[in-house]
Amino acid sequence: MVNAIRRTGMVLMLALASVSTMLAQDSTATKPRYDTWWLPEANSTVAGPIDDLFYLILWITTAVFLIVFGALIAFIIKYRYREDRRAVYTHGNNRLEVAWTVIPALILVFLAIMSQSVWSDIKMDAPGADTSVVIDLRPRQFQWDIRYAGADGKFETPDDISTTNQMHVPINKAVLLNMTAQDVIHSFFVPEFRMKQDAVPGMVTRYWFTATKAGQYEIACAELCGLGHYRMRGFLTVHTQEDFDAWYAAEMAKKAAQLNPPAAAAPTAPTDTAATAAGDTTAAAASGAAGAGSAAGADTTAAVDTAATSR
Amino acid sequence: MDATTHVIDTHPTIEHHHAHPKLTFVQKYLFSLDHKVIGIQFMFAALLFLLIGGILALILRWQLAYPGEALPWYLLGGVLPETMLASNGALLPEFYNTAFTMHATFMIFFAAMPLLIGVFGNFLIPLQIGARDMAFPVMNMLSFWIALPAGMLMVASFFVEGGAAASGWTGYPTLSAHEGFTGVGLGMNLWLVSLLVLGVSSVLGAINYITTIINMRAPGMTMFRMPLTVWSLFVTAILLLLALPVLTAALVMLLMDRSIGTNFFLPTGLLMAGTPLDNVGGGQPLLYQHLFWFFGHPEVYILVLPGMGIASELLSTFSRKPIFGYRAMVFSMIGIAFLSWIVWGHHMFQSGMNPVLGTTFMISTMVIAVPSAIKVFNWLGTIWGGNIRFTVPMLYALAFIAMFTIGGLSGIFMASTPVDAFIHDTYFIVAHFHYVIFGGSLFAIFGGITFWYPKMFGRMMNPTLGKIHFWLSFIAFNCTFFPMHILGIGGHMRRIYDPTVYTHLQHMQPINEFITISAIVLGFSQIIFLFNLLYSLVRGERASANPWQANTLEWTIPSPAGHGNFDDIPTVYHGPHEYSSPLVTEDYLPQTRRVGEDAVSLAVGDARAVPVANGNGAHH
Numbered sequence: 001m002v003n004a005i006r007r008t009g010m011v012l013m014l015a016l017a018s019v020s021t022m023l024a025q026d027s028t029a030t031k032p033r034y035d036t037w038w039l040p041e042a043n044s045t046v047a048g049p050i051d052d053l054f055y056l057i058l059w060i061t062t063a064v065f066l067i068v069f070g071a072l073i074a075f076i077i078k079y080r081y082r083e084d085r086r087a088v089y090t091h092g093n094n095r096l097e098v099a100w101t102v103i104p105a106l107i108l109v110f111l112a113i114m115s116q117s118v119w120s121d122i123k124m125d126a127p128g129a130d131t132s133v134v135i136d137l138r139p140r141q142f143q144w145d146i147r148y149a150g151a152d153g154k155f156e157t158p159d160d161i162s163t164t165n166q167m168h169v170p171i172n173k174a175v176l177l178n179m180t181a182q183d184v185i186h187s188f189f190v191p192e193f194r195m196k197q198d199a200v201p202g203m204v205t206r207y208w209f210t211a212t213k214a215g216q217y218e219i220a221c222a223e224l225c226g227l228g229h230y231r232m233r234g235f236l237t238v239h240t241q242e243d244f245d246a247w248y249a250a251e252m253a254k255k256a257a258q259l260n261p262p263a264a265a266a267p268t269a270p271t272d273t274a275a276t277a278a279g280d281t282t283a284a285a286a287s288g289a290a291g292a293g294s295a296a297g298a299d300t301t302a303a304v305d306t307a308a309t310s311r
Numbered sequence: 312m313d314a315t316t317h318v319i320d321t322h323p324t325i326e327h328h329h330a331h332p333k334l335t336f337v338q339k340y341l342f343s344l345d346h347k348v349i350g351i352q353f354m355f356a357a358l359l360f361l362l363i364g365g366i367l368a369l370i371l372r373w374q375l376a377y378p379g380e381a382l383p384w385y386l387l388g389g390v391l392p393e394t395m396l397a398s399n400g401a402l403l404p405e406f407y408n409t410a411f412t413m414h415a416t417f418m419i420f421f422a423a424m425p426l427l428i429g430v431f432g433n434f435l436i437p438l439q440i441g442a443r444d445m446a447f448p449v450m451n452m453l454s455f456w457i458a459l460p461a462g463m464l465m466v467a468s469f470f471v472e473g474g475a476a477a478s479g480w481t482g483y484p485t486l487s488a489h490e491g492f493t494g495v496g497l498g499m500n501l502w503l504v505s506l507l508v509l510g511v512s513s514v515l516g517a518i519n520y521i522t523t524i525i526n527m528r529a530p531g532m533t534m535f536r537m538p539l540t541v542w543s544l545f546v547t548a549i550l551l552l553l554a555l556p557v558l559t560a561a562l563v564m565l566l567m568d569r570s571i572g573t574n575f576f577l578p579t580g581l582l583m584a585g586t587p588l589d590n591v592g593g594g595q596p597l598l599y600q601h602l603f604w605f606f607g608h609p610e611v612y613i614l615v616l617p618g619m620g621i622a623s624e625l626l627s628t629f630s631r632k633p634i635f636g637y638r639a640m641v642f643s644m645i646g647i648a649f650l651s652w653i654v655w656g657h658h659m660f661q662s663g664m665n666p667v668l669g670t671t672f673m674i675s676t677m678v679i680a681v682p683s684a685i686k687v688f689n690w691l692g693t694i695w696g697g698n699i700r701f702t703v704p705m706l707y708a709l710a711f712i713a714m715f716t717i718g719g720l721s722g723i724f725m726a727s728t729p730v731d732a733f734i735h736d737t738y739f740i741v742a743h744f745h746y747v748i749f750g751g752s753l754f755a756i757f758g759g760i761t762f763w764y765p766k767m768f769g770r771m772m773n774p775t776l777g778k779i780h781f782w783l784s785f786i787a788f789n790c791t792f793f794p795m796h797i798l799g800i801g802g803h804m805r806r807i808y809d810p811t812v813y814t815h816l817q818h819m820q821p822i823n824e825f826i827t828i829s830a831i832v833l834g835f836s837q838i839i840f841l842f843n844l845l846y847s848l849v850r851g852e853r854a855s856a857n858p859w860q861a862n863t864l865e866w867t868i869p870s871p872a873g874h875g876n877f878d879d880i881p882t883v884y885h886g887p888h889e890y891s892s893p894l895v896t897e898d899y900l901p902q903t904r905r906v907g908e909d910a911v912s913l914a915v916g917d918a919r920a921v922p923v924a925n926g927n928g929a930h931h
Contacts, residue, residue: 033814034814034815034816034817034818035818036801037797037801037818037819037822038797038800038801039800039801040801040802040815046729049729050729050730050732050733053727053729053730054724054730054733057723057724057727057730058724060723061720061721061723061724064716064720065716065717065720068687068691068712068713068716069713069716071691071695072691072694072709072712072713075691075694075695075697075699076694076699076709079630079694079695079696079697079698079699080698080699080701081631081698081699081700081701082698085698086631086698086891086898087630087631087632087696087697087698087890087891087898088632088695088696088697088891089632089633089890089891089892089893090632090633090635090696091633091634091635091636091637092634092635092636092637092638092639092689092692093635093636093692096636096688096692097636097639097685097689100684100685100688101681101684101685104680104681104684104685105678105681108677108678108680108681108723108726109677111677111723111726111727112673112674112677112726112727114727115673115726115727115728115729115730116670116673116728118729119666119669119670119673119728119729120670122729122732123666123669124666140582140585141492141584182581182582182585183485183492183581183582183583183584184485184486184492185483185485185486185596187661187736189736189802189804191733191801191802191815194732194733195732195733196661196732196733196735196736197661197663198661198662198663199663200596200597200662200663201485201578201580201581201582201596202578202579202580202581202594202595202596203578203595203596203597203663205663218813218814218815220802220804220813220815221804222735222736222737222804222805223483223736224408224478224479224483224486224805224806225486226408226486226492226493227404227405227408227493227494228404229408229806229807229808230404230806230807230808230809230810230812231809231812233812233813
C-alpha cells in the first residue's frame, strides 16, 4: 500500500516536472524565442512587478476557484435527491454572511493596495528629458511614425530624425514616448514590456519604459483602428548603449547630409566607422509587412538592425 | 375570507373582470396586449438574432484559426457576397471587422437583453407578483414593436453600400466618427439609429416593470416576499432607466458628428491619410468613452442580474430549500447596481485619462467584486443540505454558478490597473466577458426557458434532448473560451484579422484552431435546443399546472397560463422559496397556501432555522 502511494507520488512528480518544464520559460539560445503558451519574457523594469502582481492574483483566484468548485462538486454529490431525505430548512446564517463579506473585502483591499504601489511606480514619475531618450510617436492608419529630436535636441526642427515602424532604444535607459495619434485611436503595445498606452488624436499621452534585454521586439497596435489594424506591426530594437549611440550618430549624419547636400557633412557626426562596426544592414523585408502606403513625407528612413550583436 | 388579521396588506390591487370580445388573429398574436404573448414574441425574435450573432462568431473564428482560407459551406462559404469574401472564398479584412462588431451588437442588444428582460421580465413579473398584466399593456406592446424594427434596421445595415458597422460594438470615435476611417457610411448611421430606437423600447419596458412591481403586487406580496427573479428584474429595470439616456446622448452626439458637422469627438488637427480634415476641431475622443462606459458598465450588470435572479430561483426550487440569505441576496443586487455607476473607468485604464483615475476606479472595481462573491457563497449555501433534483433547468443553474465564478475571478485581474495594462485589449478580456455573459446569463436563459416553458406553452421540453444540449454546450463552451485566457496571457490582441502577422503570436495558432473547432461544435449544438423548443410545441408532454412542484404564484394557475392570469387575485402568506418547510409534509409550500397561525410568523431572512412546530408530520 505504501509502495503504491510512493510510486504514484513519483509518477505525479515526474508528470508535474515535465509539464512545468514544458511551460517554463527557457532563455537558452537553442530554443525559439516564442514557444511558451504563457507570459512572454519580462524585459522591462516594470514587467517584473506586473508579473508578480499577476501571479499574486492568480494564486488567490485559483484558491478561491478550488474552494468554490470543491464545495459545488461535493454538495452536488452529497446532497443529491433521495426519497427518504428532507432538505435542511434554513434561511441562512448571519455569521457566515459577515464572514464571506469581510474576508473577500479584505483580500480585495489588499490587492488594491498592492496594485496601487505598482501603478504609482509606473505611472506617476515620468523620467526627465535629460535622463531619458525622448521619442515622439505619431501612429496613423496603419503605421507608427517615429521621431527623434536629432542633433539640436529639439523636436519640430528640420534635423528631426524620422523612421516608420522602426524604433531604436538603448538598453537600461529610460525611454519616454510622447504620443499623439494622427487620425484614430491606436495603442502602443510591446508584450514583453507589459504595458500598453492608447494614442489618441487631439491629445498627448505619455508612456515610458526601461528595456532590460537587448533584441528586436514587435510593436503591436492594441486598439481597433480600421482595416489595417491587424497589420500595424512595428519593430522595436533594444541596443546596447554603444550600438544605440552609433545608430543615432549615423542617423544624424544622414540627416545632416540631407539638409546640406553639397557642403561637408555635419561636424558633430563622429564615426562612420562606428556605424559600420555596429553591423548596420538594411533588410527591407521586415518593414514591408507594416503595409499601408508609406512615407507621409520625405523624411522617413527605414533602418533595420539585424540585432545579432545585441542578443 | 378573513383578510384582516393575518394578511399583510399591500397596495390594493385593481381588479377588473371584463369580458373580452373575441380577438382577431392580429389582436391576439401580433399586437397582443397580453404580457405573456409579448414575452413569447420577444423570445422568438431574440432567438433569431442569437442565431445571426452566432453565425457571425463562427465566421470570424474560422478566419482566426485558418487565416486566408475559404469559408466552408456550413459557415455560409458559398452564400456570402463578394463584398465580404475574397475571390478564393476567404473572409475579407473589411468584413472581419464588421463580423466582430455585429456579432457583439446582435448578441448584447438583440439577443441577451431581449431574452433576459423582454422575455422573463414580461412573462414573469405579473405572474409572480399576482397581477393580471403589466401596469401599461399598450406601452408593453409598443416596447416589442419598437424593438423588432430596431433589429430589422440592424440587419438591413448589412445590405447598404459600405456594409455594416465595423468600429467594434463600442464604436469609439474618431474611427467611428467619420466615414473615411472605416469605409462604412450609411451602415454605421443605421447602427446608431437602430440602437437609439432600441433604447426607446428598453426605457418603455423599464418604466412598465418598475411601475408594475411597485404598484400591482397581490395582497400579502411584500417586497421581501417577491421571488428573487422579480427582484433582479426590478433592479435591472432601474439600471436601464438611468443608463440608457446616457448611451442615447453618446450615440446622438456621434451621429451628429458623422452627419451634420458637429465636433463633439473630433479634435483639432485631425488628419486623414496625412491630410487635415476640413471643419473639424474642438472635440475630445475620450468624452465618448466616458459617456459610453458610464452606460456600458451598468449595462453589463443589466446583462447579468436577471440571470442571477433566475439562477437563484432554479437553485432553490431544485434543491428543495429556501434561498440561503434571501435578504443578503437582495441587498447584494442593490449593492451591485449602486456600485455599477462608479466603476466605468476600468474600461479606460489605458485610454490616456489621468492615471489618478486609474487608482480610484481600481478601488471601486475591487469593491464591486464583493457583492458578487456574496451571491456565489449564498448559492452554495442554498444547495448545501439540499435534496437536489438534477432536472435540466437545475443543470443550467449549477453551470451558471461555475461559469460565473470563473468569469468573476478573471475580472479581478483586470481590476488591478497595472495587470490590466498588459491584458487590456487581449483575448483575456474576451474570455472574461464570454464567461459571465454566455456561461452566466445565457446558461441561465436556457434554464429559465426550459423551466417556464410549460407555463408558456402547456407542454414540457424533452428532458433527454435538454441533457444532451446541456452537456454538449457546457463542454464545448469551456473548450472554446477557457483557452482564450491563455491566448491573452501570451499577448494575443483582440479584433485582429490575422494573428500570424505577428511573430510573437504564431506559436499560439494551435490554440486558435482548438478554440474554433470547439466553437463550431458549440454553435451547432444550439440546434438541439432550438429543435427541442420548436418540436415540443407540438409534441411535448402535456404539462400540469405545477410540474416542478414549485412555490411561486405562476404555478398555482393552469399550464399554459390563461388570459388574465388568475381567476381571483391570490393572497400571499409567505415567502417564495419555502421548500422543505416543517409546517407541511410535502417538500414545497406554495405562497398562496395558508398553514395555520405559524404561517405569517415565518419572517423571511430569519437566520435561525424554524424549529419543528405543530408536528404535521414534517421531519428532518
